[in-house]
Amino acid sequence: MTRQGPLAQRLSAAVRSATAVETSGIEPIPADDREGGPGSSFTLWFSSNVQFSSLTSGMLATAAFGLGWAQALLAIVLGSAVGAAAIGITSTFGPPKGVGLLVQTRLPLGRRGAAVPAVLVFFKACAWFAVNSILGAFAVQTLIGTGFGPAFAIVTVSQVAIALVGYGFIHLVQKAMALVLPLLFIGVSLYGFTESDLGSGFDAVKAGPLGFVGAFALVVAIQAARALSFSSYAADYTRYMPVDTSPRKLFLYAFTGTWLGSVWIASLGAAIGTIAFIGTPTDLVGQVLPGALATVTMLALGVSTVTSSCLDCYSGALAWLIAGVKMARWQAVLVVGGLGSAIGWFAGQGDYWKSFENFLIVLGNWIAPWLAVMLVQRFLVTSPGPDEEAPRNVGPGFAAWLLGLLAAVPFMSQPGVFVGPIAESHPALGACAAAVAFLTAGLIHYALTRNSRTRAATSTDDTPKEIHA
Structure with missing residues (x-):
């Protein structure tokens, strides 16, 4: 039996680890893993x-x-x-x-x-x-x-x-x-x-x-x-x-x-x-x-x-x-x-290609405002900690996300599916839907969370409260 060198042993161990079936789901990954x-x-x-x-x-x-x-x-x-x-x-x-x-x-x-x-x-x-x-x-x-x-x-x-x-x-x-x-x-x-x-x-x-x-x-x-x-x-x-x-x-x-x-x-x-x-x-x-x-x-x-x-x-x-x-x-x-x-x-x-093209564009319109909400939450809103500290059924980010989508509707341009009024009258603006959704959702979420933090800071409690979404 041939003995493996240190490098071969490390590679073999890495391959075994990578090919082991993952047992975790959506729960947090422990630090030891x-x-x-x-x-x-x-x-x-x-x-x-x-x-x-x-x-x-x-x-x-x-x-x-x-x-x-x-x-x-x-x-x-x-x-x-x-x-x-x-x-x-x-x-x-x-x-x-x-x-x-x-x-x-x-x-x-x-x-x-x-x-x-x-x-x-x-x-x-x-x-x-x-x-x-x-x-x-x-x-x-x-x-x-x-x-x-x-x-x-x-x-x-x-x-x-x-x-x-x-x-x-x-x-x-x-x-x-x-x-x-x-x-x-x-x-x-x-x-x-x-x-x-x-x-x-x-x-x-x-x-x-x-x-x-x-x-x-x-x-x-x-x-x-x-x-x-x-x-x-x-x-x-x-x-x-x-x-x-x-x-x-x-x-x-x-x-x-x-x-x-x-x-x-x-x-x-x-x-x-x-x-x-x-x-x-x-x-x-x-x-x-x-x-x-x-x-x-x-x-x-x-x-x-x-x-x-x-x-x-x-x-x-x-x-x-x-x-x-x-x-x-x-x-x-x-x-x-x-x-x-x-x-x-x-x-x-x-x-297939023609039918899927419009479907995927329509399906992807929601991503830009969702991303804006997540970026504002991460970099402009004080993080309240782990996910379990977010008990609300619906948070302010949901409203911001929906309003971002609505703001983009006039700019949406998917011929054969839906063309908004602005995109129809000014075709060159038909590529702006995602940008409009992103900016609108980000600004609204920042405004909503800023107002929440302001109310918390001026509450009767001596210690400023952190609002958990």
């Missing part, structure tokens, strides 16, 4: 953004909205920075209390109020699981030449299996993919950037009534929205880190991983968009890539959808528990995987 460092946030968010949906979001900039590649690149850089900042900041919420962000939502929104965004996250996770499963199935189907059914089964079972094992295994898989995916995508990147028209200019016909300003703002909003969607998950993957984990380092690692992955793949998509509009991974083979490179790219796209969608399955399950459903974490994972697979199976039989 905390481990890991902020560097794992880089690999997790980098790998999660190197995927086909990132490619498609960049492609929209040139192929659909008419921006030149350089203009699209600037919009992608700015939008990705906004979304990456949201993930970076929300990642820092995990270590102090050892719980995910949705659990902490109970503080400003109240216990019953927090169940509403938890349910929305659950359905958002199921929807993204479905979309990514379809994309992954198309890639696997093209790669191995099988029917849609077997390819779909391979992808969905892989995603659910990773989420079932849990937190440690997800981080282990993402670390491996942070090495594998760049190698797999390097070929299509070289081909895409060299064969595309990087000197293309603005196409006013494609932009239509949006004009240049509207098209540019919409691309920024789309890029930001992709990462903002992930921000509701971010603390789920840092809650096992020690309490004394550096917030600054954690922010930098999460921000950089998100931003680099998003900018790289989205700018590649924008480059490919100057050649052709790609609706599914299969189109890459038929319209853009030559033989062997197409095969490698299909493998990369199939793997990347699995690494992204396992996050949806895992965090969607936690959201289901936070919403008040009584079941084990592994059972909730099966619920997300089952519902997401069912949606994806039926949607994948037809023109």
Whole structure:
């Protein structure tokens, strides 16, 4: 029997720990069970953004909205920075209390109020699981030449299996993919950037009534929205880190991983968009890539959808528990995987992308005001302590969140679903809905909590009271 050296023993122990099935649910992680460092946030968010949906979001900039590649690149850089900042900041919420962000939502929104965004996250996770499963199935189907059914089964079972094992295994898989995916995508990147028209200019016909300003703002909003969607998950993957984990380092690692992955793949998509509009991974083979490179790219796209969608399955399950459903974490994972697979199976039989695009945009409109409430609560409101000190059914943050959503309605623009009056009369402002919701909710929540603190400080008690949301 060969004896292992110290390094091999440490690696073996780390792998055993990462592949052990997670038993924790949404309860706080004890200090003795905390481990890991902020560097794992880089690999997790980098790998999660190197995927086909990132490619498609960049492609929209040139192929659909008419921006030149350089203009699209600037919009992608700015939008990705906004979304990456949201993930970076929300990642820092995990270590102090050892719980995910949705659990902490109970503080400003109240216990019953927090169940509403938890349910929305659950359905958002199921929807993204479905979309990514379809994309992954198309890639696997093209790669191995099988029917849609077997390819779909391979992808969905892989995603659910990773989420079932849990937190440690997800981080282990993402670390491996942070090495594998760049190698797999390097070929299509070289081909895409060299064969595309990087000197293309603005196409006013494609932009239509949006004009240049509207098209540019919409691309920024789309890029930001992709990462903002992930921000509701971010603390789920840092809650096992020690309490004394550096917030600054954690922010930098999460921000950089998100931003680099998003900018790289989205700018590649924008480059490919100057050649052709790609609706599914299969189109890459038929319209853009030559033989062997197409095969490698299909493998990369199939793997990347699995690494992204396992996050949806895992965090969607936690959201289901936070919403008040009584079941084990592994059972909730099966619920997300089952519902997401069912949606994806039926949607994948037809023109799935068009129907899901508007659905996901509508579903994501709530995230910006929710994030604003959480940021105001964390950085501008004195924290009253653990979640159990938030007994109210509905807190002031719930009102701020709803009012933020209402303020954004006139700016919302989802053709075929709903177009608000301001977006209809001024199409260029149709990309402002999330920003309006964010600013409105943040200001209202700050005003409400400031007034509460003022009343507490001037009460008849000699000691100023701290208002618990």
